[in-house]
Amino acid sequence: MRVVRGLVGLAGVVIAVVGVLKVLDRGSATVIEALKWFVGGTLLHDAVLAPIVVLLGALAVPRVPTWARMPLVTGVIVLGTTSVAVFPMLTGFGAISDNPTLLDRNYAAGWWALAALTGLGMAAGCWWQRRTAAADGSSTVPGPATPAPADRPEPPVGRP
Amino acid sequence: MRAPAHALPRPESFTSRLRGPEVTARVGLWLGICFLIAFVTGLYSHFQQDMPGWLTLPRRPVSLYRVSQGLHVISGTAAVPLLLVKLWSVFPKLFERVDLGNARRLGLQLAERGSIALLISSAIFQLSIGLANTTHWYPWSFSFRSTHYAVAWVVIGSLLVHIAVKLPIIRSAITGPVDPRPSPEPAEPEYADEYAAVPMPSETAPPAGPPTAGLSRRGLLRATWLATGVVVLSTAGATVPLLRKVSVFGVRSGDGPQGVPINKSALAARVTELARDPNYRLELKNGDRTMKLSLDDLTQLPQNTATLPIACVEGWSASGEWRGVRMRDVLSLVDAPDDVDLIATSLQKSGAFRVTRLPSQFVNDPLTLLALELNGEPLSIDHGFPCRLIAPNRPGVLQTKWLAKLEVQA
Structure with missing residues (x-):
């Protein structure tokens, strides 16, 4: 196992160095611009997108009944990640006036259709989860199963 | 702070x-x-x-x-x-x-x-x-x-x-x-x-x-x-x-002139006037041997049909029925040997793929055409009128449109 890991790691280092050299070979202007995108993309995720998702999860999930949580999380993952993946289509920044065959769909309508389908799926998931919970004879009462936010402890921010 | x-x-x-x-x-x-x-x-x-x-x-x-x-x-x-x-x-x-x-x-x-x-x-x-x-x-x-x-x-x-x-x-x-x-x-x-x-x-x-x-x-x-x-x-x-019907976020619906999308229009390539010029001639060159062919000359040559896809590097693709002259037959007009590569040059004045190389195995392939028609109609200006290269299993950027010159590589 150690030998395999060593060989895989060594191959990885060699391949990554080859890649870095290929980038450097493109000249300083490319390197600087690519670095901006490297750092910018990571910052956009780590400092903006991820904290927003974590915060929304912390705020929203405790406020929904337990039987609605998995459908809610599923819906958010489906619609959220798809929206990120199709961001260039939704914004249409690449559209060219002399080429009507590029980006030739109504992407906003597509997004609303997906959002509606996701909503229906979430509703169906909630119905199923609630029915299953009722069949189990437990926790069928809708409403927060966790303490209200006011009862919750303060987050650790600033705690020594 | x-x-x-x-x-x-x-x-x-x-x-x-x-x-x-x-x-x-x-x-x-x-x-x-x-x-x-x-x-x-x-x-x-x-x-x-x-x-x-x-x-x-x-x-x-x-x-x-x-x-x-x-x-x-x-x-x-x-x-x-x-x-x-x-x-x-x-x-x-x-x-x-x-x-x-x-x-x-x-x-x-x-x-x-x-x-x-x-x-x-x-x-x-x-x-x-x-x-x-x-x-x-x-x-x-x-x-x-x-x-x-x-x-x-x-x-x-x-x-x-x-x-x-x-x-x-x-x-x-x-x-x-x-x-x-x-x-x-x-x-x-x-x-x-x-x-x-x-x-x-x-x-x-x-x-x-x-x-x-x-x-x-x-x-x-x-x-x-x-x-x-x-x-x-x-x-x-x-x-x-x-x-296509469920891909609401697909970058192409699959539609376009003659039923096939395009990646670069004639307008963007700035070739419209040159391509529509009645005096257009395709230049064939093999060493010292040179020949110039009009669109009428090309249509008089034996025509063949091939069903081949346009597959773009950006991932989209569409199949079309292409009709034109086999590349091998075109090159035989200037006595090109069998094992030579071909340099195809577009009417475009600039662009990364204005000049492309077609290796000999593709030149000799019976499906490689100097295409004049697509899906039963003369090529539209955006698909490369008056003639273009189409070969099997090649990226779309190498299927050179608006051909100006075909030169045998020594």
Whole structure:
């Protein structure tokens, strides 16, 4: 196992160095611009997108009944990640006036259709989860199963 | 003003038990598969466009490039939800403190974090510019193709390093159960705060709910697979004709002049006047031997039909029925030998693919045509009127439109 890991790691280092050299070979202007995108993309995720998702999860999930949580999380993952993946289509920044065959769909309508389908799926998931919970004879009462936010402890921010 | 270090959360601040190597390893496995497919198909596309002299690429099946480049874009698109969920699953690790007291341990930690930072930043970079490229959106100044190719090596290299470091954890996580096994004692509550970033002391924890009512890692994984499937189905119609009606986010609907989309219009290439000039002549050149042919001359030559796809490097593709003169027959007019490459030059005055090279095995292929018609009509101006090159299993950028000159390469 150690030998395999060593060989895989060594191959990885060699391949990554080859890649870095290929980038450097493109000249300083490319390197600087690519670095901006490297750092910018990571910052956009780590400092903006991820904290927003974590915060929304912390705020929203405790406020929904337990039987609605998995459908809610599923819906958010489906619609959220798809929206990120199709961001260039939704914004249409690449559209060219002399080429009507590029980006030739109504992407906003597509997004609303997906959002509606996701909503229906979430509703169906909630119905199923609630029915299953009722069949189990437990926790069928809708409403927060966790303490209200006011009862919750303060987050650790600033705690020594 | 700089915030004190303790203002940042710590890994233990994130209490969700949805996170864990069981989720990270499973999502990471599929993410790694997507990256591997994208890397291999990307290499194939790169060699198609920059073919080294020692390499001979196959001409059959005629749709091989269509499939490989479609897979390239589909696997890259599928990687987006997988990468986002994987990054969520390891987000608390971002706040792990380094051990400053032990130089060796510090060195190892920094090396591991450096490799992970390289992997994450290069992966985000590749997916971002790759997706933007599929829509012709270029908000950067570097060359897309060469930079995307170079950074692909960085992604794969840092991925291998990551796998080597984490292999024991990956093996253990993938072979073990996804969720903790139920115990005879009352199970740990699957309460909503599992998803939260805020810790919940045990005395304030809610009573345990039934297992079906809360969140589970298995449920998170199912949601991830579902999201990946939705992303693929909603975009892949640009490549897979069967999915065109459901791919609401496909970059092409499949429509276009003569039923085939275009990548670059005659207007954008600034060839409209030259292509429509009644005095247009195609120049054939083999050493000292030169011949100029009008469109009428070309239509008088024996015509053949071939059903071949236009497969773009941006992943979209469409099949068409092309009609024209076999390239081999055209070159025989200037007595070109059998084993020569061909240099095709467009009427365009500039552009990265204004001049392309057609290797001899493609020149001699009976399906390689100097096309004059598409789907039963003369080529439209945007499809390369008056004539264009079409060959089996080649990227669209090498199927030179608005041909001005064909020169035999000595």
